[in-house]
Amino acid sequence: MTAIAIIGAGGRMGQMLVRCIARDPSLKLAAAIDQADHPAQGEDAGAVADIDPVGVAVSPDLAAVALADVIVDFTLATAMPANVEAAVRARKPLVLGTTGLGDKEKAILHDAARTIPVVCAPNMSLGVNLLFAMVKKAAAALAMDYRVEIDETHHVHKKDAPSGTALRLGEIVADARGQDFKGVMVHEPDQSIEGEFNDAEPVLHPADKIVIHSHREGEVIGHHTVTFANEGETLDFTHHAWSREAFAMGALRAARWVVGRQPGLYDMQNVLGL
Numbered sequence: 490m491t492a493i494a495i496i497g498a499g500g501r502m503g504q505m506l507v508r509c510i511a512r513d514p515s516l517k518l519a520a521a522i523d524q525a526d527h528p529a530q531g532e533d534a535g536a537v538a539d540i541d542p543v544g545v546a547v548s549p550d551l552a553a554v555a556l557a558d559v560i561v562d563f564t565l566a567t568a569m570p571a572n573v574e575a576a577v578r579a580r581k582p583l584v585l586g587t588t589g590l591g592d593k594e595k596a597i598l599h600d601a602a603r604t605i606p607v608v609c610a611p612n613m614s615l616g617v618n619l620l621f622a623m624v625k626k627a628a629a630a631l632a633m634d635y636r637v638e639i640d641e642t643h644h645v646h647k648k649d650a651p652s653g654t655a656l657r658l659g660e661i662v663a664d665a666r667g668q669d670f671k672g673v674m675v676h677e678p679d680q681s682i683e684g685e686f687n688d689a690e691p692v693l694h695p696a697d698k699i700v701i702h703s704h705r706e707g708e709v710i711g712h713h714t715v716t717f718a719n720e721g722e723t724l725d726f727t728h729h730a731w732s733r734e735a736f737a738m739g740a741l742r743a744a745r746w747v748v749g750r751q752p753g754l755y756d757m758q759n760v761l762g763l
Contacts, residue, residue, distance in 0.1 A: 491745055494520035494557035494581070496572050498547050499529035502563035502586065504538035505737040511540055516741065518545045520553035524568070551575035559744045562587060563736075565648075569594050573601045582747040584740050585609040588653035599754060606750035610757040611653030613739035617713070618757040620728045621661055624715050627724065628665035635717040635724075636696045637662050642704040642712040650678055650703040658715055659699045670699065678703040710735075 493510060497503040498521035510516045521534035527547065535543035554560045554575050562572050563586040576583040585598070588611050601607060610618070628637070639662075641655040651659075663670035675698050694700050696719075711730040716723060730736070739757065746760045 490515055490517050491748060492517050492519035492556065492558045493741070493744055494522065494554040494560045495534075496522045496551070496554070496560060496562040496568075497564040498534050499523040499527045499537055500563065502733055502736060505733040506561060506563070506740065507534050507538040507543065508540055509734065509737045509741055511535060511538075511543055513741070515745075518543050519557035521545050521547045522551060522553060523547050523549065525549035552579070554581055555579040557581060558748050559584065561740050561744055563740070566590050566594055570597050573597055576607075577601050577604050580605060582606045582744075582750065583608070584613075584743045584747060586613050586736065586740055589649035590653075602754035603752055605752055606747050606755065607753070608743040608747050608755045608757070608760060610743075611657045612711075612736070613743065613757060614711075614728070614730055614735040615739050615742070615757075615761065616728050616735065617654060617730075618739070618761055618763065620713070620715075620726055621657065621758065622763045624658055624726055625661045625665050627715075627717060627726070628662040631717050631724075632666055633696055635719050636694070636698075636700075638700045638702065638716045638718070640702045640704075640712075640714045640716070642706055642709050644708045644710065645705045647705060650705070651676055651701045652703070652711070652713075654711065654713055655701050655703070658713065659701060662699055662715070668697070668699075673697055673699050675700045676703065677701065679705075 495503050495506050510518050529537045529547045533542040534545045534547055535541055559582045560576050561584045566589045569587050639655050639658050641652045660670045714727040716725050743760045
């Protein structure tokens with residue numbers, strides 16, 4: 490049985506992880522951690538997640554990760570340094586689903602991976618990670634003969650845009666075409682992000698650009714489409730996430746996989762053997 494500590498247990502993803510662990514006899518919840526001012530503090534993590542009590546109370550104590558075999562962290566980029574430090578101090582493997590990491594946070598992660606095994610991915614969904622693999626093959630085969638556009642839609646609460654998944658898709662395309670992603674990426678957010686309506690005609694960017702369109706609507710969990718197009722045809726790769734369970738199940742698969750691994754920085758492609 491794999492014992493898991495959840496950091497961010499009171500959040501939407503944390504609650505979904507608690508529900509998924511509770512119904513899997515090969516897993517157990519060892520610690521449920523969230524920030525000290527979270528209203529769930531002191532409550533049973535099962536009750537917070539709308540299921541039967543699981544016998545583990547939500548606590549602000551990061552040292553509780555020592556009770557687990559592996560840590561799963563779905564919090565904010567601002568909380569990530571302290572969470573990674575706690576994982577390193579306890580010498581516990583870490584599965585990190587936090588997005589919006591900057592250069593500073595990425596450096597912290599690389600440093601931690603010298604001591605502990607870390608699985609980090611912008612999207613833990615198994616379907617999305619298969620999408621990554623297919624898009625890589627398509628970009629390598631079609632090269633610069635096709636324009637590439639990435640369209641992503643998420644709920645209105647999402648802080649970062651473009652999404653981490655859209656950025657990773659763009660990086661994959663750029664790498665396969667031998668491009669510097671930062672130099673060719675064009676981001677076109679809609680008015681739900683910008684706060685202003687844009688009535689201008691859509692711009693047809695040159696084929697050497699990778700265009701990302703971002704939308705924020707209602708409670709959409711996550712939709713991504715990668716389009717390869719030229720004058721003769723269009724090829725679309727699309728993934729729809731209908732529930733956060735898709736991310737939770739992927740994260741828990743990564744948690745099982747990473748226990749016992751050597752220190753290093755891994756992603757879901759490693760977990761899936763892709």
